[in-house]
Amino acid sequence: MASSVMPTSKTAPPPAVSAVGLRKSYGGKTVLDGIDLRVPAGSVFALLGPNGAGKTTAVKILSTLVAADGGQAQVAGHNVATSPDGVRAAIGVTGQFSAVDGLITGEENMLLMADLHHLPKREGRRVAAELLELFDLVEAAGKPAQSYSGGMKRRLDIAMTLVGNPRILFLDEPTTGLDPRSRHTMWQIIRRLVADGTTVFLTTQYLDEADELADRIAVLNDGRIAAEGSAQELKRLVPGGHVRLRFSDPSAYGKATAFWPDATRDDEALALRIPSDGSQRALRTVLDRLDSAGVEADELAVHTPDLDDVFFALTGPGVPRHATGIQPPTTHTDQTAEDAR
Template structure:
């Protein structure tokens, strides 16, 4: 499928939370990023998707000042990466793939350690730590060693630690990998609450459903390049394959429906018909009218519209898992 990038809503580079142009990075003869352009509006969630090894983590490391690009310009929180990296570090928070929580000390001590690293006065540090522990529902466990926390609790503590310095831009690199479904949904609500507070979230994830749920805009990185960008709905509309599936239990009803719907894909063994379409209200009404005119009623009707999984597989040419 050809690459396609939907027009980015007008965001001036000077006011963008994150703006990268012509970003390049290579390790030896392996090019990881090959001319990546990104613009992220303030107070939004931007999701960067891509197969393993596509360069997602490298992009996060560059944008968060951990790695220098070989070429390109970067501005984060209004600061130029080349000229003011320290100002960027003061304005951002980073939660990597692997927890930064120290399991040998308590959750509260982890928070106070972060407050000290941010040079907060001791009374203010304690106030900020207590507030964040309460916000992330960790007050009862605050004085227990972090090694005793569940995976979801450690992830929440990790993000709480990231917020000690009051960052306006947060990088979350695969924040829910390895979490159970309940903990993942809890993390999703944490991200939504951050954005409600005006924080900009740059998210990389292995879960396509996660990007669909959270992201205002999604970019797909493949082969070191952005091969598509847009809102989740814009990207899904690019992918063919939407259809309505009708299932019948009676062979005579199945045959009558097949006659009334020429061009439908038949499965004579399963007694199902597949009719191409986007499942919109008008198409469904027309389909049901044709069945009514033929005096046929389907036992089951399901609508499949392309999702971000379909987008991902089409753009990265990966085999669906």
């Protein structure tokens, strides 16, 4: 009799951060109105939203700095309400305002953090030296931190956060106020940290930053998650993608308008705007129809919505919690609730 082998089931690894129904109010104003979050380990998760949307409040709750009014959350496998010490041992937090002491040197700031983490003197000096090198601060290490540029202070701030070797790093608007070169340097550092296995929970108002760094993005509006997904998934939610064809020959333009009677016409520029999702298949369809009509366009441009379009469609005064035409995000309530038990 042949023996049967039961198939082995692979369970998904637990998330680095999970939350179900987080709520928080201040003085009768609801800041978070039951948000769900799920952040896979070793990824970058970006939380977008306008000023006052609740991004910093979410970080404070998840990093045990503020208690939620409702809901539950786990970070690094620890319940933030019942096991805050376990959470704090696994995380690093860099807020919007630097924790750097400007009156002492960069190296002294690092060694102070090593002392706070109870590292032996020799170990503390080794860790400080490695991080100062990683963040390109060796030459400035012996100078008072108040002499540092904004980008240098931000790098030192994050380096100090990493002294305790956190598995999960919360970065609350880490590049606010930095010049473009310093921002790009910070992006490179974040990518390097994630490549080494760190999970990064990022809040930002810079849409290009989320587009560059994040594996998944959630958009906060009016205390709720208005949409969530990868950058590409979010861009596909917003209408407005199109292919623009421009012609120099009026007769060619006339033939093209007959093929696309529903396209937006610009008779003065001899241009057509054809709705499109920007995919290769959609573009091929346009080219095939031009070929079949024996028509050649002088210019062809593809426009797909960017995160700016997504942001403006989903946030701001007067925008409903789920903007017209935008589907609510797929929540992980059942699975996350199980994780949070």
